[in-house]
Amino acid sequence: MCGIVGYIGDSNATDIIIDGLKRLEYRGYDSSGIALNIKDKGIQVRKKKGRIQNLEDLIAQENLYSNVGIGHTRWATHGEPSDANAHPHTDMSGKIAVVHNGIIENYLTLKEWLINEHGVVFKSETDTEVIAHLVGVFYDGDIEKAVGKAVEKMQGAYGIGVICADEPGKMVAVRKDSPLIVGLGQGCNFIASDIPALLKHVRQIYLIENNETVILTANDVKIYNADHKPVKRDVFNVTWDADAAEKEGYDHFMLKEIHEQPDGVRDTLVRRMDENGEIVLDGINMTKEEIESFNKVYIVACGTAYHAGLIGKFAIEKLANVSVEVDVASEFRYRDPFIDDKTLFIAISQSGETLDTLEALREAKAKGARVLSVVNVVGSSVARESDDVFYTWAGPEIAVASTKAYTTQLVCMYMIGLYMGRKKGTLSDELYKKYIDELLAVPEKIKEVLKQEKKIKKLAKKLYKREQVFFIGRGVDSAVSYEASLKLKEISYINSFAIAAGELKHGTIALIEQDTLVIALASQDRLFDKMLSNIQEVKARGAYVVGVAKENNTSIEQQAEDVIYIPECMDEVTPIVSVVPLQILAYYIAKQRGCDIDKPKNLAKSVTVE
Ligand code: F6R
Numbered sequence: 001m002c003g004i005v006g007y008i009g010d011s012n013a014t015d016i017i018i019d020g021l022k023r024l025e026y027r028g029y030d031s032s033g034i035a036l037n038i039k040d041k042g043i044q045v046r047k048k049k050g051r052i053q054n055l056e057d058l059i060a061q062e063n064l065y066s067n068v069g070i071g072h073t074r075w076a077t078h079g080e081p082s083d084a085n086a087h088p089h090t091d092m093s094g095k096i097a098v099v100h101n102g103i104i105e106n107y108l109t110l111k112e113w114l115i116n117e118h119g120v121v122f123k124s125e126t127d128t129e130v131i132a133h134l135v136g137v138f139y140d141g142d143i144e145k146a147v148g149k150a151v152e153k154m155q156g157a158y159g160i161g162v163i164c165a166d167e168p169g170k171m172v173a174v175r176k177d178s179p180l181i182v183g184l185g186q187g188c189n190f191i192a193s194d195i196p197a198l199l200k201h202v203r204q205i206y207l208i209e210n211n212e213t214v215i216l217t218a219n220d221v222k223i224y225n226a227d228h229k230p231v232k233r234d235v236f237n238v239t240w241d242a243d244a245a246e247k248e249g250y251d252h253f254m255l256k257e258i259h260e261q262p263d264g265v266r267d268t269l270v271r272r273m274d275e276n277g278e279i280v281l282d283g284i285n286m287t288k289e290e291i292e293s294f295n296k297v298y299i300v301a302c303g304t305a306y307h308a309g310l311i312g313k314f315a316i317e318k319l320a321n322v323s324v325e326v327d328v329a330s331e332f333r334y335r336d337p338f339i340d341d342k343t344l345f346i347a348i349s350q351s352g353e354t355l356d357t358l359e360a361l362r363e364a365k366a367k368g369a370r371v372l373s374v375v376n377v378v379g380s381s382v383a384r385e386s387d388d389v390f391y392t393w394a395g396p397e398i399a400v401a402s403t404k405a406y407t408t409q410l411v412c413m414y415m416i417g418l419y420m421g422r423k424k425g426t427l428s429d430e431l432y433k434k435y436i437d438e439l440l441a442v443p444e445k446i447k448e449v450l451k452q453e454k455k456i457k458k459l460a461k462k463l464y465k466r467e468q469v470f471f472i473g474r475g476v477d478s479a480v481s482y483e484a485s486l487k488l489k490e491i492s493y494i495n496s497f498a499i500a501a502g503e504l505k506h507g508t509i510a511l512i513e514q515d516t517l518v519i520a521l522a523s524q525d526r527l528f529d530k531m532l533s534n535i536q537e538v539k540a541r542g543a544y545v546v547g548v549a550k551e552n553n554t555s556i557e558q559q560a561e562d563v564i565y566i567p568e569c570m571d572e573v574t575p576i577v578s579v580v581p582l583q584i585l586a587y588y589i590a591k592q593r594g595c596d597i598d599k600p601k602n603l604a605k606s607v608t609v610e
Contacts, residue, residue: 002087002101004180005197006070006161008171009188009218013069014059020190020197021052021073023246029396030081030378032073034059035088035097035163036066042165043097047086067218068168070161070191072099075396076378078107079125089129091136092120095165096143098135100128101193102157102178103271103393110134110153127156135162144215147172148228151213156271161191171216175208182206182214182221184235189216195238196245205236252597254399254491258583259450261407262443264394265576268408269439271393272415277436279419284372284388288423294344297324298369300332300360301348302607304402304486305409308374309348310479311575312413318572319417319435321426329356333363341368346416349373350397350405351606352380361385374412376405390416399598400605401491403583406483407446410576414439438570442577445567449580452564456581459546459562460588464492466517470508471498472538473521474531480575481521484582491600492590501534514542519582522549522556523566523574535559548578 003024007013017034032055033047044064048054052073072087079085088097104110107127114120120133134150135143143164151158157177164170173180173191183190183202191214192198195205208214211226223231240249250256274280297316299309306328313324322344327337329347333356339345345364349357352375361382365371373386376394383389392408418435421427469488471481478500485498499508501520512518518538522531532555535545539559547560550568557563564581566574590597 002075002193003073003197004070004099004101004159004161004191004193006099006163006171006173006191006216007188008068008169008190008216009185010067011188013066014064016201017069017071018052018056019200020192021055021071023196023199024073024192024194025052030074030076031083031086032071033086033088034069034071035090035099036064036069037163037165037168038064038066039168043090043095043163045088045090045097047083047088049081049083049086068163068171070097070099070163070171077103077391077393078127080378080384084124085126087126087128089124089126089132091132091139093136096132096135096139096146097163098128098132099161100131101159101180102176103127104130104154104158105156105271106154107156131158131160139164141166143167143170143172144213147174148213159193169217173208173214173216175212176210180208180214182208182216184221188218189221191216194245194248195240199238199240199245203238205238206233207236251591252399252587254401254403254587254597257397257399257404258580258587260395261404261580262446262450264392264404264408265411265446266443267393268411269415273436277433279415279422281390281415281419283390284419286370286388286423290370291320291420291423293342294322294370295342297322297344297346298332298337298339298364299324299326299346299348300329300357300364302329302354302356304406304483305348305350305354305357307479307483307486308406308409308413309346310482311410311476312346312348312416314476314479314572315413315417316420319414319427320420320424322420329354329360332360339364339367339369341370343367343369345369345371347371347373347382347386348409349380349382350376350392350394350402350409352377352382353606354382355607358382358385372416374409374416376408397605400600400603401487401586401597403487407576407579411439414573434570435573438573441569442573445569445577446580448567449577450584452581453584456564456584457588459564460585460592462562463517463546463585464589464592467495468516469494469496470512470516470518471496471521472501472504472518472534474501474527474534475524476572476575477521477523477527477531477578480579480582481519483579484519484521484586487583487586488589490603491586491597492593492595493601494589501531504534504537509537509541512538512541512543516541516543517546518543519546520548520560521578522547522553523578524571525550525553526571528553532556532559548581550574
């Protein structure tokens with residue numbers, strides 16, 4: 001998740017690119033940069049850590065006039081946020097500049113090859129710099145050909161924009177698994193990762209497909225497929241306004257982010273697996289002996305991230321055969337927990353800046369624990385202060401209510417369990433493969449759930465006037481109940497409460513009366529009958545029950561007034577799927593109630609106070 005903008009025409013590229021980058025700041029904002037091809041000066045690159053304002057301040061005193069340029073706003077994956085790691089990157093000659101969105105999976109192999117065979121000296125820690133040098137070593141007067149040769153060597157996902165000092169009237173762009181569009185102007189053309197960057201200037205767009213290369217001049221755009229055959233593309237006329245375009249047509253960032261979950265889950269998973277299906281966690285450097293030495297794991301986090309930790313307990317205990325405790329960071333800090341150098345401490349945080357989590361981490365570190373963090377924001381405080389970091393590649397999460405960060409955190413929990421179990425040898429090949437296959441199938445299953453959006457919206461219309469809701473579940477479903485309940489209460493302000501279903505009868509059932517809404521998660525095959533009994537208990541007190549179950553367990557219809565079905569999957573991995581319909585339900589209930597969904601009252605995205 002980064003943003004790209006490029007311009008070629010007869011106006012000042014700098015202003016157009018900076019304006020476009022600002023409109024893409026929601027895609028990434030740890031650093032930004034611009035490369036311009038300036039007459040008599042060649043490629044000029046300016047880049048700066050932090051918000052785009054910092055880049056603007058940097059170039060404010062300069063007269064950087066050019067008719068062609070590329071710009072980038074970054075969301076770090078490889079390398080911390082810094083001036084050096086910001087894009088664009090250049091080759092050794094400084095004549096070729098590249099911006100890149102995505103991840104080059106074989107960048108280490110390519111980097112070694114460039115160093116050993118071509119004496120390349122790298123200036124940053126990024127995978128993107130590899131692309132600039134590849135194009136540089138292949139360049140012999142034809143930028144189009146050089147980019148083609150570079151792309152042949154690259155594995156991974158990329159949307160790239162390239163300019164070359166010696167060919168000032170040309171820009172080359174390529175796409176594979178990362179968004180890329182072309183904007184068609186009068187006497188000028190544009191590239192961008194997303195539509196909002198261009199809406200001020202153009203409404204006619206080419207949507208570039210995978211493995212296509214685009215050659216742009218001020219007056220012409222040519223698209224070629226992977227076999228270098230010209231492609232004819234229909235023009236897409238954008239009718240959205242700028243605000244809707246930022247949300248890619250969704251009414252709220254939350255809904256957009258709910259829909260981004262299949263990609264987020266897939267990216268977090270697939271990019272950590274080699275061709276043999278083995279998990280490769282490049283940010284974790286634990287030996288077999290170190291993993292075997294841990295006699296306890298603590299998972300500590302806040303809010304939604306804490307709920308991911310509850311699932312982490314199930315996953316890591318089962319897969320890595322070690323005892324796991326989960327705690328909310330604000331409590332952990334003040335109860336003098338028993339921790340020593342045989343403890344693995346796992347901090348989970350989307351922002352990486354949550355003060356309670358950060359302080360808990362410091363406390364654990366001071367007592368000798370090994371600290372592993374699961375974080376979405378690269379270079380954040382939690383990441384920097386940890387011994388090992390496992391990034392959730394969810395991309396920037398804008399809505400205050402966390403959705404895609406949660407599901408990617410869940411994926412990380414399973415992967416950590418599998419990684420530890422594999423290293424320790426406590427996990428059979430068969431079970432390992434079963435988990436991997438099940439996890440790989442999750443993105444498609446989430447897509448199946450997303451297809452039910454209309455049905456869930458209808459259900460929301462039926463339920464939105466309720467002022468009290470109970471969520472119940474067993475096993476991993478109880479942990480998902482907590483998350484589903486939090487989602488509903490924080491955006492709809494309905495008084496919502498979650499409890500392990502078996503615990504109801506020990507007190508809370510006193511609150512169930514005629515027509516009380518109970519949302520019962522019954523996704524676990526092995527606990528299904530037990531859940532039916534719990535549903536009967538609340539029904540006997542007059543509750544109105546909405547059930548969530550796997551599609552084969554239709555007998556729930558005899559008990560529940562409404563049922564949301566999820567696709568069949570192994571009990572253990574259901575949380576990544578079953579939470580999705582409940583996020584959608586919370587969203588539409590809040591929408592019906594007219595709430596400010598992306599910015600709920602009293603809440604902030606990053607809680608940096610105690
Ligand atoms: C709820 C939500 C919060 C956060 C919590 C921790 O939707 O987003 O509960 O999960 O404030 O934040 P991070 O993950 O940034 O540490």
